[in-house]
Amino acid sequence: MYIHQRQIYFKDTDAAGVVYFANALSICHESYEAALRDFGVDVREFFSDRGGYAVPIVHAEIDFYQPVFCGDRLVIQVLPEQRSLYSFQINYQIFANCEADLVAQDIQLNAKQKPCAKAITQHVCISTSDRRKTELPDQLTQWLANYSPTD
């Protein structure tokens, strides 16, 4: 599991004063990028086509349980899981204004610790030359093993 913390800014919100739904997925992707960076992945290279592969998102879904407002401090739990030699899924839980330590321990003690949103992204590794699926590179399988849930 990786924990990312981020404040909500005015630019993240819509006319109703809550985080715009698409921005919530964007914040999930920011958390993924932070998890890659903190593991030592060169994100500038990872998101370019210089390595000969890309890992586009083929599926994304999100459930919203409580609104998130400007000034809220988010704690985002990032839980990646390898699905096959070619693909992986990331489960995200977004909490607001709670202790990061509790989220890191996966403790949901009371209503305050219930997630505001839960999201999933599914990623497939493809070769940039022919856009056909190709095996996940070693660095990514190591990243997945490092942050995947342990039984």
Ligand SMILES: CC(C)(COP(=O)(O)OP(=O)(O)OC[C@H]1O[C@@H](n2cnc3c(N)ncnc32)[C@H](O)[C@@H]1OP(=O)(O)O)[C@@H](O)C(=O)NCCC(=O)NCCSC(=O)c1cc(O)c2ccccc2c1O
């Ligand atoms: C990715 C594709 C080229 C796959 O094509 P196709 O489906 O024909 O391939 P396969 O049949 O061989 O399937 C491969 C593999 O994918 C799984 N899959 C395919 N579709 C889905 C789906 N909708 N939901 C779930 N899973 C799906 C399938 O089950 C197979 O899995 P296995 O594990 O069983 O092998 C093609 O689908 C494609 O090009 N899609 C468009 C992708 C796209 O444009 N997405 C938009 C956003 S891109 C993006 O957000 C993005 C994010 C990043 O973090 C990146 C990081 C690094 C580089 C680029 C990034 C990026 O672009």
